[in-house]
Structure formats: C-alpha cells, structure tokens
Amino acid sequence: MKKIQSYILLAFAGIAVTSGCTKLNEEVLDEILITQQTEKEVAEGVTSAAYAKLPDIWQHTTYFALQEISTDEAILPYRGGTDWGDNGIYLSLHRHETTSTDPNVRNTWNHIFQGISRAFTAMEALKTNKDPNAPLFLAEARGIAAYYSMLSFDLFGLVFVKEDAEKTSKILRGTEALEYIKSELLAIEPVVESTTGPGRITKGAVWGLLARLYLNAAVYRDRYAATFDFKKEDMDKVVEYCDKIISSGQYSLSPEYFALFDDANHTNKELIFAVDQRADLNGHNRMAYFSLSGDMFPLPAYTGANGTDGPAITPDFYRAWANSTAPLDPAQADGRFFKQNLSIYTNPNDSCVEASKFNINRGILRGQQYGLVRQGGVFLKCDNGFMKLRKLVHDTRSKPTLLVDFTEQVDFTVPGSNYNSGYRVSKYEFSKTSVSGRNFGEHDIVILRLADAYLMRAEAKLRRGDAAATALADVNTVRASRTARIVPAPLTTINLDLLLRERGFEFYWESQRRTDMIRFGKYEGTWTEKNNTDKQKRIFPIPQSQIDGSSILPGYLVQNPGY
Template sequence: MNKKLYSTLAFASFLVFFGCTNLEENILDETSASGLSDRQAADGILVPAYALLPNIFTHTNYFALQEISTDEAILPYRGGTDWGDNGIYLAMHQHTYTSTDPNIRNTWNLILQGVSRTITALNALPTLNDPITKTYLAEARGLRAYYSMLTLDMWGLVFVKDDLGTNSKILRGEEAVEFIKNELLAVEPDVQANVGPGRISKGAVWGLLARLYLNAAVYRDPYGTPAFKPEEMDKVVEYCDKIVSSGQYSLANEYFSIFDMDNHTNKELVFAVDQRADLNGHNRMSYFSLSGDQFPLPAYPAANGTDGPGITSDFYQTWAKAYGSQDPSIDPRFYKQNLSIYSNPADSCVAADNFNINRGILRGQQYGLLRVNGAFLKCPDGKMKVGKLFHDTRNKPTLAVNFTEKIDFTVEGSNYNTGYRVEKYEFSKKSTSGRNFGEADLIIVRLADAYLMRAEAKLRKGGGEAAALADVNTVRAARTARGTPPPALTTMNLDLLYRERGFEFYWEMLRRTDMIRFGKYEDSWTEKSNKDPKKRIFPIPQTAIDGASNLPGYLKQNDSY
C-alpha cells in the first residue's frame, strides 16, 4: 500500500480516536493523500500504537488472566452448557493453564502487536518535520514501556528492538526492569501533562514508574520471596507524591462515578483505555458478570448479560469479616442501589429514562425489566414493568435470578444463579447487544492507587504505619456522595492494606499482580489448591514457541510448562 495512503487511513482513525467532531467526510485517493501535512501524518502514525488497548482489555483477554486466576473471580461451566470452552476457565482459576490456552495466546498476540506498532511509530515519526513529533515520540516510547510491563508481569520477559529489520533482544529479570525504568525516565520530560487519561502523560509515567518500582522485587526473582529494596520504596513514594501533589487529580466522592459511561473527565483517572462511544469501545466489562436475564436498557431488549464470572465466597468473606455484624453495603464501594423496588416493593413501575440497574456486588434475588416474546412488559401508565427475574432465556423459568454466595465447579455450584455478581462499570446505554459499544474508559492507573501504592511502600520500608494509615483513610473518607463513607481504620499493616486493595480495586485487573507481590498467589481458595510458585508466570503460547523454532535457543518456554 502507498505509504501516503496508509497515513491517510491512519489519520482517519486518529480523528475518531481523539473524538474530533463536526468533520466533513472527504474521499481520499493516493493523489489527494499527498496533501497531508506532517502534523496529520504524525497523528496517523501514533494512533495505531494506542488502538489495540480496548482489545487487550476485553473480558476474555487481560481480565481473564488477571482476575479469573485469582480469588476474586471464578467462572464455572454454567448449567453444563455455557462457558465450558474446553475447560480453560477452570484451568485458569486452578492454575493448571497450559501453553495452548487461547486466552493467553490472544492476550500475548495483542500486546506484542502493540509493541510492534510503537516501534513502527518510533521509526516513522523522526522522518516528519513538525514540533509535535517530539511529544509523539515520547508517547510511543512510553506506551512501549507500558506494553513491556505487561509482558514482564505476565510472562517474565521483555522484547527490545529499535530497528524493524532485526530480531528483538529478550530481557528478563533485572535487565528487563532497568530497560522499562530507563524508558519511562527518558520520556518523562517530553510527555505533556494535560492530554487526558487516554494518552501517555506525565501522570501516567509517574504512575507506571511507581508500579514498576513497587513490583521490581517480584520481577527480578519471579519465583522467589520478594526482597523489597528501601531505595525502590522511596521511589514509589516519590512518584506517587508527584501524582498526588500535581493538583491535576482528585478522589471522586461517588465511587461508582469512576466507572460511569462519562468517566473520561473524572479527575480520579490518571491513565486509562480511551473508550468513548465514537472510538468503537466495547461493553464487555459491564455485561460479563450479569445474568442473561438481566436487561439493563429499556431501549434495547436484546442487550443483556451472559452469566459469566462471579466472585468467590472467599473474597466475599473478606468484606463480611471486615464489617462483622454490619452488612458490607455500608461501604459505598461495595454496592449502589439504583432500583427502588429493593427497598420499596411498590415501586414496580419505572419511567424508562429513570431505569438504571444496581452497581457493585449484586447479591440475592434480582429485579429488573420483564421480557416476554422479545418485548418488555409495561405498566398501564406506559412505564416499564419491574419485577422478580427468572432464568427464562436459559429455559429455566422456575429458577430465580437469585445470586447465591456459593459458587464452585460442582453441578450445584455451577448453576446459572450461583455466585454474587459484579456490575462495576456502568452498562452502556448505546449497547444494542450488551456486548458492543462502551463509553467508559477502562482504568489502568487512578489516584486512589497512588495513595495505596504510597502507603504500601511506606509499610514495606518500615516505620511508616501512621503515614500509611493516613493515606488509606484519605481514600476511604473521600467516598461521601451517598452519605457516610467507610469508617476510618485505626491501625495499618500489610495484611490490612492487602485487604483494602481488594475493596478498592476489585474487578480492575490488578488482583493477580497484587496477590503475587503480597505472597498470596499460592494460597488455597474455592476450587484452587495448586501451590506451585512457577504458576505466577504464564506459559509462553505454543504458537510463539513454534514461530521461533528456526532460531534455536531464542525463545525459551517458562519453567514448568
């Protein structure tokens, strides 16, 4: 393809990606493409490097690897008919995953495609004569560092090359950590501060550096006991301080607003996958856990859930034990009621514009829109009829959508109603099928994580209990929109901080990394007893091993696979 035409097509993607409006459509051929300015060409070169992030962050890719492998999420073979998938979700949860797992392969491929696109950008941008290229080069390099963090975290290696015509050098351990660190430090002066959460900004670089330093001990020795260096914990504090004191970010008083459809402008977001509606985002984070008989949108009777993963009883019990005789819903991060029928059964008729499903961790009998023969029932006044839900779409009309705490791989524990479900991200009001479209930015780094990473670093260095407690309570105290925030904690240690990270970041694809760093990944939980520390790292996909077979010794499979 003509290079100028390629740049034109990429530029068209850029216009969609960055949300420009009032655009007139022009048909461009290879002749008219020659009229692109260097700025337009630079725009078109950078956007493909970002464009794969929504694909990486789908429910069966990065989410599956980071959540279903942990005590937070479990996905049984529903009813013996759904989500069987040759046992890959059972294996993911039980740490018996193999090098032929398609979700591992797809995640690997997408991330490495992202790396490749950043290298293309790093080679192409210097040929253009526009001042913006300096910033764009820094963004591409920073994004390559982020993709490299993902491969280091999940597979224990990093691919490095600058020349498109050469083979990548493979780094592991200390070398890999140093490469990523140096890349991020190199771009920090040149990235911008106020470009929004969807791009590599100064805040994003600071957040990624803090995360890298916090996990460096694990990355150096992935199968051993992490030896956290005091000087690295100081660096975590330093970069978290930069985020907190920058004045650009603020903690949201409504916890679930962080995950709303319009969260792109939420001041808590530091770095995120830009998923606004005009970017062809997906709704998978919202639909994945809901029942197939929960229909969140009066306008779209085909938009529903899929009876995917629930949370384990083990994870739920961390909430229950923390609050003792009080229900965990006193913590505004646990649950947000939007349907008044739960507290007032007489409210069974709801105007379509006012209908919103509940958010957070959903327990017990679920109520919602009643669908008969493909259409929703209405009250005599034209409002939407709301009532008790049953598993009609599963041909189980007598089985109530009544979520139970028990969920496991037994026949009883794998039924469609088992497991408390999670509805953290707002269900897109434009998702005609429940799967497509998605306005909500998917969060990579947010301000609360800066506070809690800083707290952890202070604890790991020693002597920082009071300062760590203050950081944790600052986050808890911020969630005031619906009344009383979670009660302040009176003491702090690493176990309490680990628990607090579970409460704050559940379902945000941080759990596996947290469990490894806190020494919890070899623990036993529902349907998981494997204690092999080598399962902290995923197998390199067999397709990648096979593809490199003509280079003996180049790509060595990770231990135990």
C-alpha cells in the same frame, strides 16, 4: 490504504500495521485510513495506531481474565453444563493449570505484541516527521510501548527490545528487563504533557507506571523467590512518584465511587491513565455485561442487551469483605460495595419505573434480582406506560422456575455451576448511549487512578519501615473521600495483610488482583476450587504457537519454567 511493515520481530510473525489520519487531541484518538497523508496526518495516524491495541488487550476474555479469574477474586464455572465451558480454559485458569495452548493466553500475547509492533512502527515514522507535534507523539509512542512491555514482563516474564530494524529483537528478562522499561519511561518524562487527558501517556501516567514498576521490582528481579526483597531505594522511588501525582493538583478522589466507572467517566478527575472508549472512538468493551445474568436487561431501549452469566465473586473474597464490616452488612458499611438504583429492592410496591430513570444496581449483586421482563420480544409495561419490574427468572436459559437469585456459594460442582450461583459484579455502567449497550461500552477502562497512588504510597511506606500511622493516613484518605453515599469507617490500624485486603475492596474487578497477590506472597494460597502452590505459575506460559514460530532460531524463545 498505506501499509507499514512492522519494525519489531515478534516470534518471527510479520505484522502489517495500517496507518491513518485523525485529529489527535484530548477529544479524539482514532484511526481513519486515507490514501494521501500530510506530515501531520501521518504523525497523528501512526500514534493513534500505537494506542489502538489497548481496547483489545483489555477485553473481558484477555487481560481481565488472566488478572482476575486466576485469583481469589473471580471464578467462572461451566454454567449449567452448557455455557462458558470453552474446553475448560476458565477452570484451568482459576486452578493455575493453564497450558501453553490456551487461546486467551495466546490472544493476550498477540494483542500486546501487536501493540508493541505498532508503537515501534510509529517511533520509526516519527523520528523524521516534520510536524511540530512529532516529538510529543514520539514520546507518547515510546511510552505506550513501555506500558505494553510492562504487561508482557508482568504476565510472561520477558520483554522484546528492537534497536535495529534489520536485526532480530533481543529478549530481556529479570533485572535487565526491569531497567529497560524504567529507562524508557524516564526518557519520556520531560517530554510528555500533563493535560492531554487520561486516554494518552501524560506525566501523571509516567509517574504512576514508574511507581508500579518500582513497587513490583522485588518480584520482577526474582520471580520464584520464597520471599521478596523489597529494597528501601525502590520503596523511596514509589513514594517519590506517588508524591508527584498527589501533589500535582491535577487529580482528585471521586466522591461517588461508581462515577469512576460510568459512561461519562473520561472527565473524572481521579483517572490518570485509561483505555479511551468514548462513543466517537467506537468504544468496544463488554466489561459491563460479562458478569450479569442472561435475564438481566439493563436498557429499556434494547431487548437484546442482556448479561452473559459470566464470572462471579468467589465466596472467599466476599466473606473477607463481609467479615471486615460485621456486624454491619457490607452494603450498609461501604459505598464501594453496592449502590441501589432500583427502589423495588427495598419497596416491593415500586414495580413501575419510567424508562428514562431505569438504572440497574451497581457493585456486588446478591440475592433475588428484579428488573425488566421480556416476553414475546418486548418488555412488559405498566398501565401508565412505565416499565414493569418484577422478580427475574432464568427464561433465557429455558429455566422459568429458577429464580435469578444469586447465591454466595459458587464452585465447579454441578450445583455450584448453576446460572444463579455466585454473587455478580456490576461495576462498569451498562452503556446507555451505544448501539446495543451489550457490545459497546463507552466508559474508559481504568488503568491508573489517584486512589492507587495513595495505596501504593502506603504500601511503600510500610515496606520501608515507616511508622504505620503514615500509611494508615493514606488508606483512610481514600476511604474518607467516598462521601456521596456511605463513607466506610476509618481503619484504626494497618499492616500488609490489611493493606492487601483494602486494595481488594478498592480495586476489585480492575485487573490488579493477580499482580497484587503475587507481590504480597498470597498467589500460592488456597481458595475456592484452587489449591495449586506451584510458584512457577506466577507467570503464564509463552503461547506454543510462538515457540513453534521461533524454531528457525534454536534457543531464541524459551518456554517459561513449569510449562
């Protein structure tokens, strides 16, 4: 095993990064360690290592938790007084009372900066590598480092820059950090390719990240402003880069909304940039199981694959959607809200289903849930050998009289924290091809997709003062594209508040909500179990372990205000 010393000083913790070889192309980006490496193998191995921290960052308890549970979209109570307590970290996260010792904040920080470390290691190795693809890999490593830096900038308000392996990293904040990330992305735009797949940095990914950077530039320049100054020149750039994506002809909006989050979504033409989680890369994420009940078993082949009674949709977020479609129920008005896969929900007599055809419902799950019933370690079957379906109860929680009947109300009270409280989210498909379904998700986790280009462009048009009709057209293009089932009716008017609402409907559970709410000036608002109005909570604390580790250089790493 060859070890390469990290070339970036991250709070003075030395990180050893293993390099390896693999076939680095559209099909495979993986790390396989060997003892002897050719130039080609080194180039591919170190580039793979730079990408390999993405799945860790996008775990359900790291970036997702920070971006979703801190908002009006998701809430994770202390289930039944026994589950998801975790010393109150999820309650504090939702209430904007997170401290510098929060383990999820620390883990997110560590994964991001380990990723940056690997990317810088890759860049150092690729500068002198003789493989013909080394310049492309070097550009991709630089690009993934820029993406990691975008995350650290958005979450923690700072960026580490390492220009000399022998010198201490420089810390940038505010406009300096913004311009640095921008320059890194612009530098690689001419080099990266367009067709290497959503799991790698492509031109489309660069354009999308630049659009996102310019869209949030007003926030990044002045984190704690009472109102943000969205400059016309920034909005022009958002429109320019979104135009490039939309007019490239490489991407198309998915007619079936939930196909974007299926196992086989890697080839979905709407995806621009994603965490590559296909089976041959040992995909490992729990996005599909996190919100489901512990008595929901989505896979007939695995009696141990169930949910975990995690976060729910807040009543505030649900009510906004329900009110927007009234008098129609949102499931009848918008195919993004719900997809029924089991007929028993509308026909109670359909209580037997072939195992190969069993699929749990998708989207936002409400009310009484039906599904497979596990007794004595096996699932019940009908006389014809089909899987038996019936009303679910909380057997796994030793509450056989409590129905798995999801309620709208969920909060931090004892009744509001019960196992059945809160509508749940089944957005990503529960993997049918992994070894357990629960722990290994083969769906790519979406970072950027074409719908975001349309909605970012619409927002930029509104913020620079264009006629609202031009922004409305972009929003309705996305709504009208979901033609596989229920097409949401076109909006007749648009403004910033309606656009934030639309972004919530389109991107719920995709780790965008916190950043969106800050940009729209809503993060200090009040919602279920949250009334903290402190603007300093717009960014998270630097982990105390990092502050302590940097104490050998006084004043080097300073805690964010308010922590």
